[in-house]
Amino acid sequence: MKSMLMAAAAVAVLAAVGPSAAQGQARAAAAPAGRPTAADAKAFVDNAEAQLEKANAFAARAAWVRANFITVDTQWLEAKASAEQNELATRLAKEAARFDGVQTDPVTARKLKLLKLYIVSPAPDRPGAADELANLLTKLDSTYSTGKFDFKGKPITLNDAEDVLAKSRDPAELKTVWEGWHNTARVMKSDYQQFARLSNEGAVSLGYKDTGALWRSNYDMEPDAFAAETDRVWKQVEPFYKNLHCYVRARLNEKYGDAVQPRTGPIRADLLGNMWAQQWGNIYDVVQPKGIASSYDLDKLLVEKGYDPVKMVKTGEAFYSSLGFAPLPETFWERSLITRPRDREVVCHASAWDIDDQDDIRIKMCTKVNADDFRTVHHELGHNYYQRAYKNQPVLFRGAANDGFHEAIGDFAALSASTPTYLQQIGLLETVPGTQEDIPFLLKMALDKIAFLPFGLLVDRWRWQVFSGETTPNEYNSDWWKLRLQYQGLTPPAERPADAFDPGAKYHVPGNTPYTRYFLAHIYQFQFHRAACKQAGWKGPLHRCSVYDQKEMGRKFNAMMELGQSQPWPETLKVFTGETRTDASAVADYFKPLNTWLVQQNKGERCGW
Numbered sequence: 237m238k239s240m241l242m243a244a245a246a247v248a249v250l251a252a253v254g255p256s257a258a259q260g261q262a263r264a265a266a267a268p269a270g271r272p273t274a275a276d277a278k279a280f281v282d283n284a285e286a287q288l289e290k291a292n293a294f295a296a297r298a299a300w301v302r303a304n305f306i307t308v309d310t311q312w313l314e315a316k317a318s319a320e321q322n323e324l325a326t327r328l329a330k331e332a333a334r335f336d337g338v339q340t341d342p343v344t345a346r347k348l349k350l351l352k353l354y355i356v357s358p359a360p361d362r363p364g365a366a367d368e369l370a371n372l373l374t375k376l377d378s379t380y381s382t383g384k385f386d387f388k389g390k391p392i393t394l395n396d397a398e399d400v401l402a403k404s405r406d407p408a409e410l411k412t413v414w415e416g417w418h419n420t421a422r423v424m425k426s427d428y429q430q431f432a433r434l435s436n437e438g439a440v441s442l443g444y445k446d447t448g449a450l451w452r453s454n455y456d457m458e459p460d461a462f463a464a465e466t467d468r469v470w471k472q473v474e475p476f477y478k479n480l481h482c483y484v485r486a487r488l489n490e491k492y493g494d495a496v497q498p499r500t501g502p503i504r505a506d507l508l509g510n511m512w513a514q515q516w517g518n519i520y521d522v523v524q525p526k527g528i529a530s531s532y533d534l535d536k537l538l539v540e541k542g543y544d545p546v547k548m549v550k551t552g553e554a555f556y557s558s559l560g561f562a563p564l565p566e567t568f569w570e571r572s573l574i575t576r577p578r579d580r581e582v583v584c585h586a587s588a589w590d591i592d593d594q595d596d597i598r599i600k601m602c603t604k605v606n607a608d609d610f611r612t613v614h615h616e617l618g619h620n621y622y623q624r625a626y627k628n629q630p631v632l633f634r635g636a637a638n639d640g641f642h643e644a645i646g647d648f649a650a651l652s653a654s655t656p657t658y659l660q661q662i663g664l665l666e667t668v669p670g671t672q673e674d675i676p677f678l679l680k681m682a683l684d685k686i687a688f689l690p691f692g693l694l695v696d697r698w699r700w701q702v703f704s705g706e707t708t709p710n711e712y713n714s715d716w717w718k719l720r721l722q723y724q725g726l727t728p729p730a731e732r733p734a735d736a737f738d739p740g741a742k743y744h745v746p747g748n749t750p751y752t753r754y755f756l757a758h759i760y761q762f763q764f765h766r767a768a769c770k771q772a773g774w775k776g777p778l779h780r781c782s783v784y785d786q787k788e789m790g791r792k793f794n795a796m797m798e799l800g801q802s803q804p805w806p807e808t809l810k811v812f813t814g815e816t817r818t819d820a821s822a823v824a825d826y827f828k829p830l831n832t833w834l835v836q837q838n839k840g841e842r843c844g845w
Contacts, residue, residue, distance in 0.1 A: 274339060274340045274341065274344070276335070276338075277335040277338050277340045277348065278341070280332070284332075284632075288325075288632075289593065289631045291321065291324070294317060296590070298318075300598075300600075301313065302314035302374070303583040303587075304580075304582050305581075305582070311375070315374040316367075316370070318374065319366040319371075322358065322359045325355040326361060326366070326438060327361070329353075329354065329355070332348045332351040333352060333442070333443060343802075346632075346802070346803070350633075350635075353450065353453060356451070356749075356750065357369065357373070357434075357438065358439060358442055358450075360437040365434060365437070369431065369435065372427050372430055375427060376747075377746055379423065379427075380420075380743055381581065382581050384420070385397075385417060385419065387412065387416055392416075393584075394511070397417045398510075398511055401506065401511055401518070405522070407492055407507065410507060411506055411729040411730065414506035415730070417741055418728075418738050419736070421737045422735055422740075424737055424740040425712065428740060428745070429709045429712075431748070432703060445459075445704070446704050448699060448704055452700075454638065454750075456806070466693060466752060466755065469819075469820050470755075473759075476823075477690060479834040479838060480682055482838045482841050483834050483837050483838055483841075484508075484516060484683075486838075499841075500842045500845075502721055502727045503727075504726075504728075506728075508726075511741070512741070512742050513687075513691070513726055515683065515687055516687045517680055517683040520680055520683060523683070524679070525675055525679065528672065528675055528676055529676065530669075530673055530676045530680075531673060535607050537664050538606065538664070543610075544605060548605065548609060549572075549599070552617045555614060555658075555784060556621050556649070559783070559784075559785075559786060559790025559794075561790065564597070565595050565596075567595070568598055568599075568620070571596070572600065573599075573602075574599070574603050575603055585601075585743050586599070586609075586612050586615075586616055588619030597624060598620075599616045599617065599620065601616060610653065611653055614653040615649065615650050618645040622642060622645045622797050626800030629798075629799075629801075633800045633802040636800070636801060637801060637803075637805035637808035638756070638805040639753035640756025640757045641760060641808070642757075643754055643756070644760035645797065647757050648764040648765055648768070651762070652781070652782040652784055655677075655780060656677070657780055657784075658784050668780075674779065674829055675830060677779065678827055681779070682830055686823075690724045691723070692752070693755045694719040694720060694722075695739075697719055698715060698716050698719050713736045713737060713739075725844075725845040756818065758823075759818055759820050759822075762826050763813050763815060764812065764813065765822065766813075766822040766826075767813040767815075768781075768812075771786070772786045772789050779826050793812055796808055796809075796812040799811065
């Protein structure tokens, strides 16, 4: 499954007014001289929301156009819009801090807090800084999106390289392609260093220790408490990950031999079928259980049933319609990008967009007819339905309960969409396989869902270290691989060059998208799934449950989504699940038969690294 991203510009586009106009608006919004009052605070927030709502559409469209037509001119336009929105948002955040300690009503208090957290990387409050930061971010994103390298005498894109890693079983070829893509990121290092410096300067000006502390403040708890909370949840799933790692390593050793993949120690990252080794489902043929076969192949079923990219998206829409949600607007079909154009450079990374904070919702992905993209479609549409659900909230509450929720909504749908139960419900399968196929099914799921968890955690761990100064520019790459070894038990296929910048080979780093949301989403989706199946009256194993056509459950789910960011996320989680804490026990419930089986398979192995 492709890594999933809701475009940051579409989630929290902020403003596109010129600096002089923004300065005048900010001064008009500022509290009067003397001690500010609750009434002043409310008036300020109302004014700020009006500015943000008015300006959102321009910034979103600038980002959309650049992502779909990558040229010098569109990059300039997006950078200009981004600089102006950053400058205004930073200024409004500083003005919001003037009301610290003022006793306001709960709604105004929450809006003031969210206003100070509204932008991922605030610009320093000095002339030219917003432009410099915006230009750096646009350049980093575009460098990634237009990256190519030579392979077998011709330039190839990341999409082409991903296909090689997914299908090739030649370790020399895998190493060449893996290194080829990672080496395209080397040119980003100095730009990223400058970006981190500017972003930190902006975060400090808003009262945060650094940018990492700002990001960790977005979860209705203290930054250090949030870091500890993610450590707690990781400890819940780490033993299962190590069991999976142990099993997969043994199968790779049997396939390639000791010279390529030893039976003990870490796994070579390029052997796992994914450019970042964040999901391992593409090597199922190498690690599949002996003597237990799956009776169907979703890739083949989709082709045999005549699916094309549009039909894939229509099927995703039908899933949400079965839960009682209104159909997607006609503009979705007119304005979305569903297949890769042949005539221009685009950002192919799958994403969902909310252009006007109302009904102009879209997806952008270079869809292929395969199982990965079948699930990705269900995921991306989840963003769109969430965006539409909270559209009637005030501007500052138009967002996810926390960013992990936004990713988990679609992943929750994709859990049902992955089951043979659902495939039979929509006519892709004639009959649901018996329990003898549970282990192959769960192993395929774990290769994507469980294998992802440590990667979902470490990307931001690395950035937190960069922002705090613990990791210096000279240590960017070495510390990246220390974390990948610590959490994933992986190593690169060969020693990396001294000037390598391998973090930049992952979109979310040059794209400046916080990543812990994906770790959280991989926990929340199972909490949602367990609660939904219980509400639907499902009595069988959790991994066989599909909530397709469960309209009453859908009504309750939409009630949670409609709340947006209007209250602390534990309260919103409780609305649907009855729980108030991130809890990986639902993951254990879902995968319990597989974990038992893995322990048996690993007898005699030296697990760990």
